[in-house]
Amino acid sequence: MHPFDQKLALASCITDVAGLCVGHAQMQRRATGCSVVLVPEGACAAVDVRGAAPGTRETDLLTPGNLVESVHAIALCGGSAFGLEAATGVMRWLEAHGYGLQTGAAQVPIVPAAVLYDLLLGDARIRPDAQCGYDACEAAMHAKASSGQRPLAQGNVGAGSGALVGKIFGADRAMRGGIGSASITLEGTTVGALIACNAVGDVRHPYQGHLLAGARQTADSRVMVDAYERLLAGEAPMPVIAGTNTTIGVIATNTTLAKPQLQRLAMAGHDGLARTITPVHTMSDGDTLFALSTRQQTQSPGMLVLTAMANEAVALATMRAVLHATDYQDAQTWAPAAAH
Structure with a gap:
């Protein structure tokens, strides 16, 4: 067993980073929802977008050199562009x-905020709204x-309620x-991640390389196929509408970092996506990672270690994200809806 495989059995998560809390909320009548990383006292933040079809809000202000230095929450939402409304509810809670x-x-x-496309499951007219974002904040404070x-x-x-992977x-x-x-914690410095995976590609074990979730041989099969291998062998993918897939997430650390350093942290996070998702950062994905510093300590192992x-x-x-997901054979929870 690879030493890091042992981490699967541990309860480590982004809430190990001091100064933040996380809450989830779901819509009642469809598999969709919102996840909020709440930092009410403010946190320095940056972003890196690698997917070609992102759905985002308030990302320009995170660019190094722009005025605003602190954010108060980051929202990850289902519902495609409609889901950005959930961030309004987060603002209302904070206000x-x-x-x-x-x-x-x-x-x-x-x-x-960033959104992923999960409109294939159930009634696409039901998507995260402002109340969903507000409820996610309430859940975060209750968890804290x-x-x-x-x-x-x-x-x-x-945000992972209606996510699908392996749609090639x-x-x-x-x-x-x-x-x-x-x-991951090293000598008092913690770096955590919260990732909502809705990729067009397959998801692999990052150390052993085998498939964990992805495209299956047929709609009623439990056997996976290696979509990346099939693509390289010349098999044509199904037409995929840009933006109907996306992996979004937040990386957080308790050590004090400035925007340029956080941007490098977000960039390094995409290397973690590339180790687990094949293919990744496609024209049909809107892959977006935020990075934030809760500035709880000045001690740091240095950027090389932090990016690792x-x-x-x-x-x-x-x-x-995929190992905790619902069994794909549960037709009532995963079967895509008819075209609208």
Whole structure:
């Protein structure tokens, strides 16, 4: 067994990073939802977008050199572009509790967000709304208040509720994706990741290379095929609409970093995606990773070590996203809806 395989049995997750809390909320009538990383006191943040079809909000302000230095939450949402409405609910929660950027006339909460496309499952008219975002904040605070009582939920919850992976040969041959989390701690410095995996590609074990979830031989088969291998052998993929797949996530650390350093951390996180998803960063994916620093300590092992930790945490979180997902044979929860 690879030494890092042991981490699968551990409860490490992004909430091991001091200064943040995480909450999930789901819509009741469809497999979709929102996950919020809440940092009410503010955290420095950056972003790196590698997918060609992203759905995002408030990412330009995260560019090094731009004015705003702190965010108060990051929202990961289902529902495609419609799901960005959930971030409005996160803003409402923050405003109601007195958090935000003081502008003189009002406190303005800063809530970057990214969405994934999960409209294939059930009624596409049902997607995360402002109330869903507000509820995710409430769930985050409840989890913080009961810290140590239970681990962070993973799999088909929050932004991972309706995720699918392995859609290269059609959504009817896909498997459930989900949301996963992991963290790495070295001498007091923690780097954690929260990843919602809805990739067009397959998901692999990052150390052993074997398939964990992805395209299946037929719609009623339990046998997976290696989509990447089939593509290289000349098999044509099914037509895929740009933006109907995406892996989105948050990398967080307790050590103090500035925007340029956090941008490098987000970039390194994409290496973790590349270790687990094949193919990744395609024209049909909107892969987006945020990175934030809760600035709880000044001690740091240096950027080389931090980027390695980010790579590792993302790879583990992506693997956990599919390992915690619902069985793909459960037709009531995974079968794609008829075309609208």
